[in-house]
Amino acid sequence: MYKKILLVTVSSLVLIACSSEPKQNKQTLEVSKKCEATQSIPGGWQQAKITPELKQAAIAAASSMEGKHTVKEVQSATEQVVAGMNYKINFTTEESNIAFVAVVYRNLNGEYQVNSILPQSEVINCK
Incomplete structure (x- = not known):
């Protein structure tokens, strides 16, 4: 009787172990956390149109850099609605x-x- 109970218990543990999801390494987890921002979820980051407000945000970023920098081109952007707006802006400057x-x-x-x-x-660029 004890052998049957032991066999059933061991078999159950083996099945549970085999059915669990594989572990992700730390680097994969960090990348996925950083890339979560590009997923379309309410309150998350969304692709943005290049608006005057977004261009002004790029100008503010360039002017905060050390030395004199002027925005040459806003390449792309994402935005997040908060109590205000967060912008993540890809841009180039005239000086660099x-x-x-x-x-x-x-x-x-x-x-x-x-x-x-x-x-x-x-x-890290997320696709």
Whole structure:
């Protein structure tokens, strides 16, 4: 009797172990967390049209950089509706051949705050 109970218990544990999802390594988890921002979910990041407000956000980002920088071209952007608007903007400057990615917050009064700015080569691009 005990052998049958042991056999059933061991078999159940083997089936449970085999049916579990494979573990993801830490790097895969970090990339997926960073890429979640591009998924279309309510309150999430959405593709944005290049509007005057978005261009002004890019200008605010460029002017916050060390030295004198002027926006040459806004290549693409995403936006997130919050109490105001978050913009993630890909742009180039007249003074450099480097593309930048900036995250800029525009509050309800229309004031801009640059949260981050990095060269595009240092940003994980999600497709």
